[in-house]
Amino acid sequence: MNPIAEKSLFEKIGGMAAVDAAVDIFYTKVLADNSISHFFRWTHMKSQNAMQKDFLAYAFGAPLSYSGKTMRHAHAHLVEHGLNESHFNAVVGHLVATLQELGVPDDLIQAVGKITEGTRPDVLGTKDS
16 A cells, blocks of 8 residues: 555545534534425434434545445435425535535535535436436
């Protein structure tokens, strides 16, 4: 292994402590947003937080495996209840605001944005799979 190997996005943003803090702040913002909070009305938020932390850590390159549902499967019931582009954009906005609040550098926020945008078709059910 190359000792000078580039750090993962997960390591660059501060590891699990940073992901934990980000998810906690993020869901405070999401649940306070009347345009999207209704999608979480029946969600057990303690479990949701834990799943989101695992998923983001994995998506950002943490050395762990993700065994949760696919994005399409996890969000299909929300799409049936009207989840659309404006809702996705609101969620992305809250994620960006959270990372800015935590002092994450802009280049890393852009990297997170690229990963997030890559999930859009599956979250909204607009991609054939």
